[in-house]
Amino acid sequence: MGTYYTEGPILSAENLGVKYGDKEIIKNINFQELDVLRPGRVQGQIIAFVGRSGRGKSTLFRCMAGLQQPNEGRVLIPDLKQEPVAGKGYPLKEVQEGDVGFVDQKYTLFRHKTIEQALHFAMRKEPLSDEEKEAKINQYLIDWGLEEVRNQYPNELSGGQRQRTAILEQVLHSALYIIMDEPFSGLDVGNVQSVQNAFQLISQTHELNTIIFSTHDIDMAVNLADSIYVIGYPTLEDGNLEPIGTIVKHYDLKAEGLAWKDQMSQDHYDLVEGIKAVMMGS
Ligand SMILES: Nc1ncnc2c1ncn2[C@@H]1O[C@H](COP(=O)(O)OP(=O)(O)O)[C@@H](O)[C@H]1O
Ligand SMILES: [Mg+2]
DSSP states (O other): OOOOEEEEEEEEEEEEEEEETTEEEEEEEEEEEEEEEBTTBOOOEEEEEEOOTTSSHHHHHHHHTTSSOOSEEEEEEEOTTSOOBTTTBSOEEEOOTTSSEEEOTTOOOOTTSOHHHHHHHHTTTSSOOHHHHHHHHHHHHHHTTOGGGTTOOGGGSOHHHHHHHHHHHHHHHOSSOEEESSTTTTOOHHHHHHHHHHHHHHHTOSSOOEEEEEOSOHHHHHHHOSEEEEEEOOBOTTSOBOSSBEEEEEEETTTTTOSSOSSOOHHHHHHHHHHHHHHHTO
16 A cells, blocks of 8 residues: 655635526535655646536636636635745645646647647746756657657647647646546547556656546546545435535545555445446435
């Protein structure tokens, strides 16, 4: 079993609620993810959100990325511009657009930039010299299997290459974490593998090691994530569901000894069935 310890919060939501018009879509969303450290290794955190369609996952993700202002509550992230406090990490601030990476389902890329140009653009605000940026980009292109296509445009790339470029852009652009809304939907088996590999690569980098994603594939969530939230409709006292999305269950796979395994065990499959049952009832 992997030993680990935790430091200050890397992401939290406080009493988050969103309405469209008068209609409440999500409410009372509260959670806190702490920075997880494992002695002797760079441990990327992977956090999954699952739940039936329409429960508010994408709405929550837009709030977590600072792309949408909630009607109630707030999303807090570490303020890297301030000095960290011993044992508590960085002071917190409300998330704003651009603070964290966000990859949409369509893997949108700049049409008129080559991969290399797009990556340079993603790094334009980094306080590094041109040589340092160049070296970093070169290494990433090799690690991510994009070296040979560095001078090509998006329309000259395969689906898998486009996805990796879109994710890499966000990795280079963002210092905290990367949010991906359903990164696996609509992909063929090979591309799913390529995005899964990208997850592993990201979690081994120092600069950015937390991935937050949503999926309909519960096996995938249990396989990849160390923390899983189920977004669903809560059950009212009369037994009916209240049609407003919230966190109905949280699974900490680290605490259960199920995180960071190379292979799925019976305990993992039991968890998959448990999560599906919770989803179906919410
Ligand atoms: N811009 C919007 N205006 C009005 N209703 C919306 C808007 N975006 C989403 N919704 C509604 O909010 C609910 C949650 O949607 P969404 O966050 O996309 O859920 P999920 O990602 O879990 O499928 C759905 O009922 C959807 O129709
Ligand atoms: Mg969605």
